[in-house]
Amino acid sequence: MSLSPVHFIAVPLLAAFLIPIIGRFSKEFVKIVPGIVFLYLSYVAISLFPVALNKPVVEVIAGWKPPFGISLYYGPLAAFLTSLITLMGFVIWVYSYKFIIREPIEKYYMLFMLLITGSTGIILTGDLFNMFVFLEITAIAAYSLTAFLRDRDGAEAAFKYLLIGSFASAFFLLAVMLIYSQVGTLNFADIADKMNTVSYGTKILILIFFLVGLGIEAEVFPLNGWAPDAYSQAPSPIGAVFGGIVVKASIYALMRIIFLFFNFNEVFHFLLIIGIITMLIAEMSAMKQHQIKRMLAFSSIGQMGLVIIAFSVGTTDSVQAGLFQMFNHAVIKAMLFFAAGYLVFHSGSKNISALDGLGRDKPVTSFFFAIGALAIMGLPPFSGFWSKLYILLSVADAGLIAAVVLVLTASVIEAVYYLRVVSRLYFNKETASHSEVRRTPVSGLVAMGVLAVVIIVVGLYPDYLWHMLKPAAEELINKAAYIGNGLLK
């Protein structure tokens, strides 16, 4: 059996269905299953990468050629994103191995695996209704995991997330309905081919429905009210999954739909404005937060605003920079959530004021947090510097100097609130009494260490990754090639 993109969906599903049976025999083995699955999937993603760079792999399911069957489109962009997601999934599994100690553990691993599988499915699919199904898989796993800790705030955050997420799926389905009634097909390549037969007014309405439906998951302003609560109430590794994986898949879906169906200039201008507003409001809100995980959530929203700005400029360079920023943000934000998880655990409270002086008690974890903070602010020699630089260069190349100024302003605000936390960690006296300060488990340290190495290596040698992203960026912009490949011409 040769490797093919359907393994990304079939193998985790098989493992998830097997876990209840395995759980009857050995609880310890259940904890290892996701690790094996993600290791295998990273291997598949990386070995399929050179094949995808050559010519995109279009795998048909059930033997029916598109547009009459569902197909998975594995081009350079999907290859890059799935490699990122499966590797991050493995690292987050390493971190959760010892972090999650509250029952029911086997359900946590099932939900965790399926959350990441749902995100992978969104990226791989070439069919519109299939994307809706995977969006729902991701959403339901996310709702359940937000309430996993079963405390009062968690249940409330999950309920709010559920209400807003249901609106998102309702609007997405309305958009699918309108498209089906106008063009009669559900395959991305086929719809892109026939989209010019749709009238302008209907196109705008479909665009609005997609923007609301996908924008809620992608956390654009003003639809991101659910995000700070969900990120802060979920267990920390799940916060890392939300910020590093789920939101990337949603932004990919939004951008793929816009670049394929709606690529006219007014849409890009509108997206640019939305991206700028999202970024500014999120960074300003982050300054006012007293709880560390809510601050990280707002910072995540702001970074996604920056990515949207990069994508909406529309040139190959800016899309490439946006993809680079997605990669860096996934790695850095995951590390920040990991460090914050243990810092909160040991200080006993979610407030930033409780972190005073922890730099002395927990030097290694605080050091990792400091690296993450410096990297996300965009300081050399960390990876965040290069992605921000490339975004600013490409935006300036397109002549949008005002946007450059606003991005720099947001970066300054970011620097303020991150340095505030870092200085509290190291320079303040210990105020609250810390509950017995235990050592951070090895699994957590290993996970954070791996991410820190990635941040530093990519910061010192960015060119290798940068050149790998160029075919991915070109694939997103090139509508005609997608139609040709997707319909198996």
Next chain:
Amino acid sequence: MRKVLAVLLLAIVGYYMIDSFLKIPFGENRNTVGDYYLNTTVKETGSVNTVTSIVVNYRGFDTLGEVTVLFLATTGLAAILFENKKRKRRLQHASLIVRVGAHLIYPLIILLGAYVFIHGHLTPGGGFQGGAIIATGVLLMFMSYRSFEVSHKLLVYFESIAGIAFVTIGLSGLIWGTSFLENILPLGIPNSLFSAGVIPIIYIAVGVKVGAELTGLLDNLLKTIK
């Protein structure tokens, strides 16, 4: 104040939706992929129920996703309602008529549910509908009798084995055919019970899975007393 804002917002949204949907002609046959499915379903899949052949064969990947959604919902519900000490059901005894009637109807409902999902490729219905009917029968018994219990271990086994069967059938399409979920068994004579290749097998697995899952879900929801 809030109600006024909500009504205003919904009026705007509703106006645009009605405006654009009224432009879609109602009842006209448009040129869609559905025509292809109608024309080729008997020849290429052997199933006479076009909706079944779409759900299981042409767009079988969506069904796999849907089965996953149901599995996730059951797992999520069990995780959210998890207690270290088991919860108990509010024990109420229904009246005599309900009890006797439930006892008589319950096996017939299970039989009807099994019929619906076994004949999914011949008559309207299929795995999801049959599974829901079975769960409704079990709910009737839950509501009528104090002591009716269903063993969770058995449900978990049914659910997992049915799910594994579905994915294994898909993978066997990959191994012995050319693509995931391909129809590799002989197609048989249309309109007879043993036709349509893997479609009835998949639907039976789906029916058993949905029935077991919905039963477990209802059992979890009924147990609200600590």
Next chain:
Amino acid sequence: MVYYISAILLILIGMYAVLTKKNIIKIVIGLSIIDSGINLLLIAIGYVKDATAPIFSDSSLKASGMVDPVPQALVLTAIVIGLGVTSVALALVIRLYDHHKTLNIDKIRKLKW
């Protein structure tokens, strides 16, 4: 024509319930109404006048006299997904009631919008 308008009205009524009602069980019922409205709208799109169900139970039935089967297949999936979301919502309602002992969303709304 009437079918489109009534399905859209159902969706709007459901959204109104979610946005304005105070009892969280009524909000969950509103979600369920939105799902029903969307499914009805989806099926109504596939209708062909004077056509029958897409099942070839008799060899004399022609494909041109049948409704579009694709929206029906899509609705099958959408109904199950709606069920999944409603069940998770109800589990959360039970949890919220356990913690707060009230079903009024104004009393529960502690986390800022």
